Amino acid sequence: MRDAYVIGAGMTKFGELWSNSIRDMFVEAALKAIDDAGVDHIDSMYVGAMSSGLFVQQEHLGALMADYLGVVPMPATHVESACASGGVSFRQAFLEVASGASDIVLAGGVEKMTDGADVTDALATAADQEYEVYHGITFPGLYAIMARAHMQEFGTTREQLAAVAVKNHRNGSKNPNAQFRSEVTLEQVIRSTMVADPLRLLDCSPVSDGAAAVIVASEAVAKKLGKQRIRVAASAQASDTLALHSRKSLTTLNAVVAAAQKAYKMAGKKPSDIQIAEVHDCFTIAEVIVSEDLGFFEKGKGGEAAANGLTSLETGKIRVNTSGGLKSKGHPVGATGIAQIIELYEQLNGKAGARQVENARIGLAENMGGTGASCVIHILEAL
Amino acid sequence: MVGIVGYGAYVPRYRIKAEVIAKQWGADPEAVTRGLSLVEKTVPGQDEDTITISVAAAQYALRRAGIDPKEIGAVYVGSESHPYAVKPSATILIDALGIGPHVHVASYEFACKAGSEAMYVAYSHVKAGEMKYAMGIGADTSQGAPGDALEYTASAGGAAFIMGRERLVAEILFTHSYTSDTPDFWRREGENYPRHGGRFTGDPAYFRHIVGAGKALLEKSKMAPADFKFAVFHMPNGKFPQEVGKRLGFTKDQMEAGWIVPWMGNTYSGSSPCGLAAILDVAKPGDLIFMVSFGSGAGSDGFIYRVTDEIVKVQDRAPKLRQMLDSDKVYLDYGQYAKYRRKIKLNE
């Protein structure tokens, strides 16, 4: 496989975008990415989205977006892997360039969640319909079951989970594209409305609209445009049982562990080499567990690490979710995986403004679907 | 000889006190409790209905009977609150218990005697030699109209009886049914709640039919009330069964074991069947039991049972009715009760 580079990025703001339709948002993000990259054409594109059919009764997003982006007859594919749709979209784009099949591929993601559909129902399609959702469990409920198990097994506390939300809001307040730009206190998180014991409203990522896109290009194209800087050092994907109850453990996400192992190997890196990580904090507990499963902290110590500032922008030994994470930045499902890549791209290019990590050279993005049944990890390295 | 091979009953955990309902509607809680001889009634959980109650009672009956479910040739559920107007409750039950598919199923309705009816038909099939075993179940989650007298008593519960010819725990010695067109209580198609004729439900209905069937049974059997260890009648409230028992010549002592209504309420099609289950839980070999149900509209089914030696082997195989009635109770306030019983208009 040959090298591939991220040479352009663009995204909409994330939030309740009442005036923007799903096609408006995707095209806005895609155009920004194309302009940023300076390419005059694309060879193919991927559109990551989890549930456009349920949210806005629209499928066939590949063709729709190619049409509205004005790139027909280029090949365009809708990619779905629940909340990992964006990450998998990026992986497909990477593979297409790395394999030599194409030179310039657009990887985008989008979700329009506020048009009135039952969001809980739509998101629940990422879980086992017949053996989980049938019984009334919700996504917060499934993560709450993991949280309770983690607290039971490792003594993780309510305050430690809240620390993740506090940190992410603090980072998000520095992100002009974030849905929530206000900080929250530990008290506010702990006192917010209970959703599924022990997870409260401020432990949960919000319902959001938004789109994000990046351009992946071959070395030759990147060089020609003077953009040979951000290389995709690793791309890895793994799966696990769909139902949480079928997992080997309720406190370890094996898909994350498996994808991480492959990613570190491919990039020739260790967890301690990673400076910045965008991880899938759909719920505070998810960030805690993922930070352990990515090898940043010992199993069971993720909560303690977050509470002690080991993942913060200011004092972290690894800066987790400098963008504000899903919690503060927002989580338009299909767009999230791409937005994570964009944060790394900005950081590695020195363009992250008030969120900038000094000398940022290596970043990791972890995007997962459902309760971790699918996971896709990328490592980007600045040359 | 044909009779009961296994029996089981089910009582939901939730209760509401009569005084709580009285206070809601501005009635005198003392007077209500005294007048009805009733303290509290059972309330089904939001996830319970006649079908789930029937399944639970039937599971306990199977445990006591110790038979292969596939040998049951028919399952009948009698209720006034079948969840479907068209689709017999037992169609779900037979698949839940692995009894199907080679089985006959039907739903019965006859106000409060649909349960005893199901029992009678099950018994008849076995007696006719049609099948080895048949199950009759009486179960209800009856509704009382808000503010109506029946709201104090309409409750939830059920009992299941497997009829057969071998290893009987109670033989059925005699049966008699007595029916007439007496419109004391009815519900028209499409109506939410039943209506009743007030005091017309007493002498011309309840008393006439129970006494009618009861007297015929005594004549048929050439037995006298004093011969019986236990008696149980349909229990719409605490007072009526005691009065009808008296009229037929039975004593309060004979009725004690089956008189569950003050704490259970009127489980409609489950009423006398549950009373019978409570009696079987404590009966001894040789005991004679006199049972007459009543269903408005109106009719009564009477049975005379003789308990056998087998009873002591099965009583402890499943939870006993009084045990379920008295333990792990969760009391609801009127608001919770109204929510559970769907008396609150939702935005649907």
Next chain:
Amino acid sequence: MITARYAREIPQRYRLEASKCAQCATVSFPPRLVCPTCKGRTFSTITLQNEGKLLSYTVVRVGSDKFSKETPFAVGIIELKDGIRITTQIADANLEKLAHGQTVRLVFRKIQEDGKAGILCYGYKAIVV
């Protein structure tokens, strides 16, 4: 209208029917076509035991539309005696007294309704014994 989809799962939801791999004895619930352990393709049908332990749980306070009138309710992951784990509601639960490791038994309850006029959907729930 979920009639066929519902009817297909009846043996599992009503009777806990599972498949046991002829090669390695791994039990799968619901039954599968391929054994997740040894990739075998021959199975026998078994019925799971209906007792188990509560591994973890939550109390759902914000439910989806269908379950919104039943909140708060508890949902847990239960490990049945055969080693199979399932997700199910904990019925008649005292929400303050739930704890990891409690012994539970499965009972037959109504799980959901397809609206006012659609079918009634039944299945297993756990009760703490």
